[in-house]
Amino acid sequence: MYQKIIAEQQAILNKLNKQKTILSWTRLVLLIAAIYFFYLMLYNRDGIYGFYALILFVVFLVIVNIYIKKQEKVIYHQTLKKINEDEIAFLDGKFNFDEGKEFLNPQHAFSYDLDLFGRNSIFQFINRTGTSLGKNKLAVSLQEIPTSETISLKQKAVEELASKTEFRQHFQTLAAIANTTDKENNAIKNWTETQTAKPNKIFSILAIIFPLLLLISIIGSFFDLHPVFDKLTIFVFSLNLFAVGAFTKFILQEIGKGDKIAFSLQQYAKMIRFFNENEFESAYLKQIQEKLKNENVNANEALTELSNIFEKLNTVANLFIFIAFNGTFQYHFWVYKKLQNWKEKYLAFLWDSVSIIGEIEVLNSLANFAYNNQEYVYPTITQDKIQFEELGHPLLSKSKRVRNSIDFTNQQFVILTGSNMSGKSTYLRTVGINLVLSYVGAPIDCKSAQVFPLPLWVSMRLTDSLSDSESFFFAEVKRLKQIVTEAEKQQIFVLLDEILKGTNSDDKKSGTVGVIEKLHHLNVLGMIATHDLEVCETTYKYPQSMRNMCFEVEIIDNELHFDYKLKDGVCQNKNATFIMKKMEII
Incomplete structure (x- = not known):
């Protein structure tokens, strides 16, 4: 479809450019003729030449106006053509869209840890906005936890717009031509606030x-x-x-x-x-139209x-x-x-x-995402279940993507083990990113899913902060304190990756067990990835609400083989020593 639209737009552009060339020469001839007759009027002192000059000048202005309108059409069709060229490049693995670096926020509950913004991020993957209104609203939407009702309404709106390719591309083209920045929008907002x-x-x-x-x-x-x-x-x-x-x-x-x-x-x-x-x-799109009407x-x-x-x-x-x-x-x-x-x-x-334009652009971007991934499904929004069947990571190549199922219905907390490079962190992000997509009303890569909107908290990418004189360990403890404080207020969903790396092994093990038990008593749902196999023994104390799962690795013909398939139980194989020996470090 994208290639077809590109061909159609190129044909239109060829025709318009020919018309522009004719108009360009015509206006030049008319202007020269008008100047010539004006000269004759002055030279011969005959008003009739001035009358001819006036007529020619009026026609010249009409032609200029027609030329300007043709140029506007050229810009429109060039933009529409580029939109489709960018989609083809995107499907070939080239991300040419805004990556939203300005929205990176290490303090956010989950956006920084899940890499929602930046190069090759989910934001860049989805973003098809043309104005800063849409761009900012998309960033906000990806970081919100809406109500179940709002998610359901957005799903229907996205699903409807996904089928309206002509509408989506025309709206996207208008937004791209507008190409407004925060400067223009702030100017409008400030103007509305002054008398x-x-x-x-x-x-x-x-x-x-x-x-x-x-x-x-x-x-x-x-x-x-x-x-x-x-x-x-x-x-x-x-x-x-x-x-x-x-x-x-x-x-x-x-x-x-x-x-x-x-x-x-x-x-x-x-x-x-x-x-x-x-x-x-869809009711949501109708609601937006109603907002754009205020009595008369x-x-x-x-x-x-x-x-x-x-x-x-x-x-x-x-x-x-x-x-x-x-x-x-x-x-x-x-x-x-x-x-x-x-x-x-x-x-x-x-x-x-x-x-409101920003909200429409967000829905348009999500609908484009749905159109590009027509095999994806919309999660069923429930009141108490989070379950994914054959869930995949949307940013990984579809040909190499490994899909796994997980259900938090009975086991409220999963302890995930696996050797280095086995896929633990990637799977945590897979669950987190798909929750984010579910919350925003988008379809996700799975066979089926059930979701309800729990606040999401993630601890995966903490770093030392020299500017704040803050150690890695203290940064971890601060994040864990935030998570516990939030869990005391309401039920939440957490994703923790190898916590307490900044302390010794005994402290790490006992601290990790303490955190897991604390979260369990607070009725927190989620997953924790760990290398400490002794931590897995915690599930024996709470067999009805905790579960061990793992990613295994095999050594075949002196080579590591990962299948990235999620299995029940505790990881049995290790690969750190094997890798160091193979690289002749030890």
Whole structure:
């Protein structure tokens, strides 16, 4: 499908580029001809040439306008083509999407340990957002623990959008063209939080009286009623310019607050209009559409109107428009007045409408993920079960991916053992990442799954902190304290990888057993990976709620063989000494 769309877009681009070339030459010829006839008018002092020059110049402006619209179409189809090229590259294993490094947070309960952000992360794997609104919202969504109801609603929305390829790609293209950053969005948000200055009422009176006087003087001059009307026309024209000149400081202040947000607002208006034009079946998407309606307020019309107002305000820097339009009817005063009226009517609604775009982009990204992985299934959302059948890691190659089943229904806690490189840490991340995907409403790589949204806590990637004079051991203890404190408040799901590495073996073993028993008494669900086989004896004390599982390794023909299959029991084989001997270290 992606290759088909690329071919279609290339054909359209070839046609558009030919049309642009013709238009480009046409506008050049028209401009030269208009200049030539203007020269003839001056040289021959014949007004008919000036009339021809005017007609040619008007046609030139029309052609320029058509050319600009063709260029906008070219940008659209180039962007749509690139979107599909990026998807093909992605399916070939090349991640060209934003990796979200700015969201790395070692203090977060699970995102840092599960590598949700960064190079080759789940964020980069899913992210198809074009605006910072969508990007930020996706990062937040991946770190939230929503309610069961919200997850179910999002699943239906994602499933519906996954089947609407044309909708998804058009919306994604509009977002990519917008390409807004936090700077533009902060400018919009800050603008909504400031009041528009209200100038003295005298400006409103002058904006009516002076243009009216100018109209009277022009009529008097046209009918040659009295010579004074000619001088009065020039005088009142100057008064109009003087009045707007005195008023310009208010306009410039507003433009400064807006910080060139007109283009961003235009693109957001297009995105909202397109979204609202579609009919959806899922309740969540319908809810979003309802949020974009506030009594008689239409979000896309309001945003379009605002962007047009800002564009008109920005023409205050155009000398020709400033003199011609303000000298006659104080154009920029009335545009500013229109902005004041807009704020009174829509201001409270603006930022909420813009923010919703991020939510739509998140659903669009998840739907694209679902489309690329049509064999994935949506977990059943339950009230008390977490169970996965043939669960795989989404970031591993599908051809090499080994899938394993695990059920936390009866055994609330699993102690996982295995030799070095056997897959323990990878499996912990497999469970964690798929829980995150389940929570956000995405399908996951499994045969079936049952999930309920427990707060997730992970301890896998702790490091020394020189800046805080904090040892590795103390960092571990702090994280474990956080986990225990949270478990005392509510039931949670934990993933622990070889805890207490920063202390001696006896301390480590007794400390690990102590942590496991503490979590057990707090009714915590989850897994802990360990090399200490004696820790596994803890399950004998709690056979109804604890379980030993392992990854084994075999030595065949003096080579290590891993099958990465999860088995019941305690790991029996070791490989550290074998590897060091093979590498001639010992």
